[in-house]
Amino acid sequence: MVRRILTxxxxxxTYLCILISSILLSGCVVFAPPxxxxxxxxxxxxxxxxxxxxxxxxxxxxxxxxxxxxxxAWLGRWRYGLSDQFDLGADIMGARHASRGTVTLKIxxxxxxxxxxxxxxxxGAADDSNGKSLHAELGFTLGRIKEDRFWNxxxxxxxxxxxxxxxxxxxxxxxxxxxDKIAPPDAFISLINIGSTGRISKNQHFFIEGGYGYIFPRAxxxxxxxxxxxxxxxxxxx
Numbered sequence: 001m002v003r004r005i006l007t008x009x010x011x012x013x014t015y016l017c018i019l020i021s022s023i024l025l026s027g028c029v030v031f032a033p034p035x036x037x038x039x040x041x042x043x044x045x046x047x048x049x050x051x052x053x054x055x056x057x058x059x060x061x062x063x064x065x066x067x068x069x070x071x072x073a074w075l076g077r078w079r080y081g082l083s084d085q086f087d088l089g090a091d092i093m094g095a096r097h098a099s100r101g102t103v104t105l106k107i108x109x110x111x112x113x114x115x116x117x118x119x120x121x122x123x124g125a126a127d128d129s130n131g132k133s134l135h136a137e138l139g140f141t142l143g144r145i146k147e148d149r150f151w152n153x154x155x156x157x158x159x160x161x162x163x164x165x166x167x168x169x170x171x172x173x174x175x176x177x178x179x180d181k182i183a184p185p186d187a188f189i190s191l192i193n194i195g196s197t198g199r200i201s202k203n204q205h206f207f208i209e210g211g212y213g214y215i216f217p218r219a220x221x222x223x224x225x226x227x228x229x230x231x232x233x234x235x236x237x238x
Contacts, residue, residue: 031187031217032133032164033126035106036075036093039156039193041207041233042143043118045079045087045110052079052087056207056231062215064223071097075231085112091122100129106137116144126162127169131184135162149199156193158213162186185218191225203235 038056046052054077061070072095079089088109095102106124113119120139126132143154164184195209210228 030130030184031215031220032131032135032162032184033102033104033128034133034160034162034187034189035104035122035124035126035135035137036091037137037139037158037160037189037191037193037213038075038091038093038227038229038231039139039141039154039158039195039209040075040077040231041195041197041205042145042152042154043112043116043141044145045085045112045118046081046235048081048084050081051236052081052089053077053234053236054231056229058227058229060225060227060229062223062225064215065221071095079108079110086110090124102126102128104128104133104135106135108137117142120158128184129168131182132165132168133162133184134165135160145197147199151196151198153196154194156191156195156211158189158191158193160189160191162189185220187218188216189225190214190216197233203237205233207231207233 040054040056056075059070059072073093075091075093077089077091079087081087086109090105090107092105104124104126106122108120108122111119118141120141122137123135125134137158137160139156139158141154141156143152145152163186166181166183191211191213193209193211195207197205197207199205208230213225214222215225216222
């Protein structure tokens with residue numbers, strides 16, 4: 001009975017994705033909602049006493065065997081430079097997939113290990129039409145930033161884990177369903193992001209990013225995820 005309920009519910013892997021075009025397919029794989037996993041820029045952290053804000057939009061698709069699913073999403077970001085090599089802040093993302101929705105939030109710290117590399121760690125929580133989660137993420141970004149170039153490219157390797165809990169808060173309805181008492185399966189996600197930033201001005205840039213990865217829901221077959229997205233970055237001085 002539990003297996004039937006789990007396979008009948010709508011897929012919600014699309015909140016991984018901050019993308020540019022719409023790919024809307026049907027699906028039936030459920031897993032705990034993960035953190036926002038977009039990189040959104042190269043390896044540089046924000047300077048001390050500066051703030052970075054960002055907005056992004058997009059769409060993406062999960063390709064589980066016989067259960068494809070897609071949707072669109074938005075993201076907002078804020079970071080504050082505690083030193084010239086370390087910043088701290090938050091990402092919040094909302095997504096729509098089929099007739100359901102997700103809001104996921106993470107608190108993230110970024111450390112610039114060298115001029116070409118950055119390490120990241122984050123933790124947070126999510127609320128989805130199919131359940132809630134606590135999640136954590138690790139990331140490594142590699143790239144080179146040259147101020148005299150219009151384009152700068154980067155690549156990022158990211159992994160995340162999400163622990164599912166039953167029920168939802170933001171997307172709760174007036175008619176309780178037996179499914180609401182079932183926690184979405186825990187999930188592990190690995191992702192490779194490739195992107196480029198373009199200079200608008202000294203303190204304003206845009207980025208284009210896409211990626212590919214795999215989702216490993218507990219006790220279910222894994223499936224790939226593909227995404228593409230665009231956003232704007234703003235460096236706000238002290």
